[in-house]
Amino acid sequence: MAAVLQGQKLLLGVSGGIAAYKAIELVRRMRDAGADVRVVMTGNAQRFVTPLSFQAVSGQLVRTSLWDEAAEAAMGHIELARWADRIVIAPASADTIAKLAHGFADDLLTTLCLATTSPITLAPAMNNRMWAHPATQANLATLRERGVQLIGPDEGAQACGEFGPGRLSEPEAIVAALVMQVRQDVRPPTGRDERHA
Ligand SMILES: Cc1cc2nc3c(=O)[nH]c(=O)nc-3n(C[C@H](O)[C@H](O)[C@H](O)COP(=O)(O)O)c2cc1C
Secondary structure, X not given: OOOOOOXXXXXXXXXXXXXXXXXXXXXXXXXXXXXXXXXXXXXXXXXXXXXXXHHHHHOOOOEOOOOOHHHHOOOHHHHHHHXXXXXXXXXXXXXXXXXXXXXXXXXXXXXXXXXXXOOEEEEEOOOXXXXXXXXXXXXXXXXHHOOOEEOOOEEEEOOOOOEEEEEOOOHHHHHHHHHHHHHHOOOOOOOHHHHOO
């Protein structure tokens, strides 16, 4: 694939859902597109896939906890929030979406989302009734109002055996949508100082 994300520093947040395994392929495709990718996993994401898998495909250490004494000696979470040109959460669970909508910061990923001034993109994935629930839809409306961008979800057969909206978009489609978002981003990649002033 052409290096259409060349120079983009993407922080991929992986939250706890059955589609977390697809995020491994997503990292590969982001890197194929030229992006520099670092991965942060929630505690529950690690119940579905291991940090080692993401370390292998990203070529970087994976952060899994806010309470990493070595990384936090220099306020690593703030450094990571500054580093990212964009935070992409895929899959974004209903729980993580709810936390973001309400400004929770009780783990590394949600803390980073509050500490960043860079754009945030969510690729939700969940059971179709969780997706349709008024609580989830209200949380998404709140996040959209704040400028958070969404990719998907797709509609189709789900891991739970049901059919409907809530499937994680395919990694290839997520990268294609990210390319569009990056192109539409009014802020140049070199505008970090202004963003963090
Ligand atoms: C087998 C299994 C599959 C799950 N799949 C999903 C899912 O696809 N989407 C979702 O929002 N929650 C899913 N959940 C529930 C989340 O894992 C749960 O809400 C968790 O608290 C999410 O934590 P996190 O957002 O901090 O990662 C699943 C739970 C189990 C046990």
